[in-house]
Amino acid sequence: MSAPARVVIVGASIGGLTVAESLRDEGFDGEITLLGDEPHLPYTRPPLSKQILAGEWQPDQAAIRTAAELDELGIRVLTGRRATGLDVGARTLHTGDGPIDFDELVIATGTEPRRHPALAEASTLRTMDDALRLRERMEAARRVAVIGSGILGSEIASAARKRDAEVLLVGRSGALGFGGVGTLLSEELVRLHEAHGVELSLRAELVAARPAGTSTAPDATELGFADGTTRTVDLVVTMIGGTPCTDWLASSTLELADGIACDRLGIAAPGISAVGDVAAWFDPITGRHRRVEHQSNAIEQAIAVAGRLAHGAEGAQPVPLFWSEIHGTRIHAYGWFDPERPLAELPKSAELPNTAESVGTVFGSHDGAGELRGVVGWNAPPRDFRTARAAVVTSAHPLVAHS
Amino acid sequence: MSILVQTDACVGAGQCALVAPDVFDQDDNGIVLLLEPDPQGADLAAATRAVRLCPARAIALSTT
Numbered sequence: 384m385s386a387p388a389r390v391v392i393v394g395a396s397i398g399g400l401t402v403a404e405s406l407r408d409e410g411f412d413g414e415i416t417l418l419g420d421e422p423h424l425p426y427t428r429p430p431l432s433k434q435i436l437a438g439e440w441q442p443d444q445a446a447i448r449t450a451a452e453l454d455e456l457g458i459r460v461l462t463g464r465r466a467t468g469l470d471v472g473a474r475t476l477h478t479g480d481g482p483i484d485f486d487e488l489v490i491a492t493g494t495e496p497r498r499h500p501a502l503a504e505a506s507t508l509r510t511m512d513d514a515l516r517l518r519e520r521m522e523a524a525r526r527v528a529v530i531g532s533g534i535l536g537s538e539i540a541s542a543a544r545k546r547d548a549e550v551l552l553v554g555r556s557g558a559l560g561f562g563g564v565g566t567l568l569s570e571e572l573v574r575l576h577e578a579h580g581v582e583l584s585l586r587a588e589l590v591a592a593r594p595a596g597t598s599t600a601p602d603a604t605e606l607g608f609a610d611g612t613t614r615t616v617d618l619v620v621t622m623i624g625g626t627p628c629t630d631w632l633a634s635s636t637l638e639l640a641d642g643i644a645c646d647r648l649g650i651a652a653p654g655i656s657a658v659g660d661v662a663a664w665f666d667p668i669t670g671r672h673r674r675v676e677h678q679s680n681a682i683e684q685a686i687a688v689a690g691r692l693a694h695g696a697e698g699a700q701p702v703p704l705f706w707s708e709i710h711g712t713r714i715h716a717y718g719w720f721d722p723e724r725p726l727a728e729l730p731k732s733a734e735l736p737n738t739a740e741s742v743g744t745v746f747g748s749h750d751g752a753g754e755l756r757g758v759v760g761w762n763a764p765p766r767d768f769r770t771a772r773a774a775v776v777t778s779a780h781p782l783v784a785h786s
Numbered sequence: 787m788s789i790l791v792q793t794d795a796c797v798g799a800g801q802c803a804l805v806a807p808d809v810f811d812q813d814d815n816g817i818v819l820l821l822e823p824d825p826q827g828a829d830l831a832a833a834t835r836a837v838r839l840c841p842a843r844a845i846a847l848s849t850t
């Protein structure tokens with residue numbers, strides 16, 4: 384297979400940038416154009432809900448590469464440029480500033496926050512600009528409500544507690560989720576939030592919100608719940624999941640379901656690949672097309688696609704790896720989790736002294752055949768987590784039997 | 787080539803120590819420890835892979 388001459392990448396974030404860098408790692412010497420609609424050069428998102436929101440980092444600490452470094456790598460970066468359409472057959476990308484022809488296109492447009500129907504104007508968090516706005520509002524807020532029982536809801540609740548705000552975390556399903564682990568860690572997360580003074584309301588349906596500003600609290604909002612109760616807060620943040628950024632592809636011939644449907648190598652159509660949060664690669668483990676919204680997944684998919692474009696290499700299937708920090712507790716998850724099977728605590732490795740810093744737990748997730756398929760480190764000693772990780776069975780046999 | 791680590795960005799994911807165990811380790815809190823700032827040969831290749839895989843972009847290769 385001969386390498387393409389012009390690679391165009393849409394979405395200038397971790398997925399898109401890693402494709403570009405990895406193409407150069409692989410010796411690709413053709414043209415690389417990376418375009419994205421944000422005004423910034425690529426930065427990492429995970430610190431947004433952690434160090435940036437807590438006021439511990441300045442925006443430049445989340446930046447990944449300087450303009451000079453990108454230039455040296457021969458990566459042409461177009462910021463503030465939005466892709467508006469795609470002609471799959473002609474291999475042309477349409478943008479706000481005119482068409483761009485490509486030999487290979489990689490789509491890495493990520494997701495955007497879903498808006499709550501009762502609270503379309505509420506703060507949410509995806510970009511650096513969102514984070515800086517939210518940080519400013521959080522500085523002034525004494526009472527914060529976070530709507531959303533996923534991992535980002537938990538992280539924002541944790542950031543608000545660091546600032547000593549009163550925090551109400553609202554969910555609908557009765558449980559707290561943790562990415563690919565589903566709700567298997569809910570009890571631990573509930574205990575963690577309670578120990579740090581977060582009030583939880585996990586079976587509450589938000590139905591209305593109205594401005595309730597007073598002279599002492601001008602930004603106050605009154606939230607109304609389905610059971611008739613109300614609550615007044617200074618700041619509401621909604622984190623109820625994301626939708627893949629595929630609206631610009633609606634009139635293309637790509638198959639769009641939840642994200643861009645790709646085969647197990649990330650190919651959406653001849654000459655077109657997708658990586659990261661927007662991409663639903665076929666997953667031989669679950670036998671389905673599946674999107675994974677984790678930083679490591681975007682990176683590993685990007686490395687695999689770059690290897691394939693540069694010299695036809697077939698990379699290994701990424702294994703989900705995710706981390707978070709909530710109220711100072713570090714949580715890592717690796718592998719696959721069957722929502723029907725509870726986690727089991729794995730024995731600690733014997734050679735490690737049980738010092739104060741290393742008290743933590745490794746949980747394992749086993750499949751029907753008793754094989755270890757996923758592990759969670761809960762403040763776990765790093766060597767314990769690495770040992771457990773290495774024992775996870777990652778071969779392509781199905782996790783859950785289904786029709 | 788030398789390796790630079792930015793410990794305040796490290797999230798303890800351990801990708802580095804897993805793919806380049808002769809170059810990186812982790813302390814008791816999971817934070818990256820640089821064992822070999824100037825790796826050669828196969829270690830350099832492994833370290834380059836670790837730089838790319840680190841989900842926090844906490845390690846970098848420097849040519850200076």
Ligand SMILES: Cc1cc2nc3c(=O)[nH]c(=O)nc-3n(C[C@H](O)[C@H](O)[C@H](O)COP(=O)(O)OP(=O)(O)OC[C@H]3O[C@@H](n4cnc5c(N)ncnc54)[C@H](O)[C@@H]3O)c2cc1C
Nearest residue numbers: 394396398419420428429465466492493659660676677678
């Ligand atoms: C606040 C926050 C905290 C997170 N914390 C963690 C964590 O602790 N651990 C973890 O593993 N993961 C975390 N994640 C998830 C992780 O950030 C994502 O998995 C990762 O950013 C996905 O990368 P991506 O390149 O696929 O997409 P994105 O990073 O979403 O980038 C997509 C880019 O494409 C641009 N774009 C969209 N449409 C267009 C268009 N039509 N034209 C041009 N550009 C376009 C977008 O503006 C964006 O810049 C977090 C995410 C958020 C938002």
Ligand code: SF4
Nearest residue numbers: 796797799800802840
């Ligand atoms: S891979 Fe990166 S985040 Fe993980 S331990 Fe190493 S330096 Fe830290």
